[in-house]
Amino acid sequence: MIPQQRLFRRTGLQADRRKIAELNRSEEKERTSKKNSASAKGMKQSRVRREVGQIRERHDTGIELVKTSSFICDEDKVLAQNPYNLSVIISVSNEEGTIGELLASVKSLQPKEVIVVENGSTDKTLEICLQHEVTCFSYPYRLGHDVGRAIGAREATGEVFLFLDGDIVFQPQDLLPFVAACYQQVDIALNDVNPFYTKASMIDAVSLAKRFLNRVLRHGSLKYASLTAIPHAMKRRAAEIIGYANLAIPPKAQAMAALAGLTIENVHAVNVFSTNKIRSYNSSNTNVVEDMILGDHVEALQWVQATMGNRCFFADMIRQREMIDHAISQHGSFHEGYEC
């Protein structure tokens, strides 16, 4: 028998999930129908704005199970600050199809600078980047995952860093909340991916790793949110405390930030599941990327354990382990009613 109370809680939770799924579905429908009808640029802009509005509304209704941030996203105020404070850092490799559109979108944020770390591209990516007003570091070889972020951050001069990848085009309205949060009390603003987990099958090994690490760091309410995912933003101060080099191993950076007591929050939900481009290594070498991200989490845990002991916050105060030695010494001399 399941206790009545637990039963209620469980069904309540399911109802919430259902509501979220419904919202997602209706939103998806609207998006596809509008895509077909609206082709003019002006209309596209207004469509995006309404979508963002919907997501915010969802935060307000309190349907979300995760903690949502209390920051205020006043777009005009943020845009007024950006030319003095915002550095956008984009690492890119062979993304001629998306990078132009992304840079155009980023430009409307009016940032102080856009830093592109282009590495190992064999297509027109560099040419396209140079057509825009960007600071571009161009490497003739591949840097490996997330190394571009660390290199870009070290060169950045702004007070808030917004990190993006070259393969997904974001609308400015989806990026502003991350920046806005960092202009306020949030040190690290993460993409709130949690509402998009609608099916059990979406919880893969990487998701488990993210959630486990967050829980271990006593940031369980972040759930699946991670510095591994983009977009995310952080204050310069946060990057300095973490150390620029460590930004190349995002889970480790997150662990360092958490233990340093920085404020990490899920600030805005952008769906990167459906838009994530299938790359050559994503399709043929999925396991390599998965293993790498898992390795990153192991490395993060390794660092946490080196810093605060193997059990981190979870010391074992309950077990009388020495009693086993006592029992082993009694081995073979079992008698009925043995007592120790």
Added chain:
Amino acid sequence: MEEFTIEQMPVRISVIIPARDEARSIAKVVAEARNISADTEVIVVCNGTSDDTADKAKKAGAKVVSTKKSLGHDVGRAVGACFAQGDVLLFIDGDFVIPASTLLGYIELVDKGWDLVLNAYSGFQVKTNIHSTAVAKRFLNRIIGRPDLEGSSMTTVPHAMSRRALNLIGIKILAVPPKAQVEAVLHGLRITRGPRINTSRFNRKRAGRKEKVMDLVLGDHLEAIAYFISQRGQRAGYTDFNRMRQLLDAHGSSHSRGVYYPYMLEI
């Protein structure tokens, strides 16, 4: 006379039951365990009890090991294992009754040659709502290269193991079940999943215990991961996928890169 001959039979199966104030259920639990076969011994490790658990267990036909102090989670399993004589060890809890026919399913798998047979229950999950201990169990299994075990864990009962497995992993490690599981994998033991028993439905609620147990289980998994890393080295052997880490600490001027500034366009 008949009872005497049963006592003299060589023990083949040892059922180990840590118990603490389980007077309500212990007699039934012991009876079901004894029903597995005639050559089954039942060892109840009675620790820190304030009720008559020990008497009831004895009356039901169990061998009873008593400690005045409470041993703490899972230590009772290790203490019980010290006294076990069987070739197969089955670990269960004193607070809920599992029918002998189900328990036999675990024994049969060990008889077939498996070294460690786990409960196929993967921990609490309803759709996307997973309990954090279930996350830890799944994550650990994936890291140690056994994603096929899903959330099955030695933290959960029942589980059975061969004498060979116990000798290889050692008795002491049983007190930290996820660590024992890592050790079993490192020794290349044959691990499989037995019958599925949803233990979250049975676990008796005790005031203020839930949070403590969750923290203990999470800490155990961390301890297990630390042990795995200590055996496998940096990143537990996982790929870095060609990260150019040497650049991270080197000054930009040594990166052999091209640098383009926006004002270059204006010239």
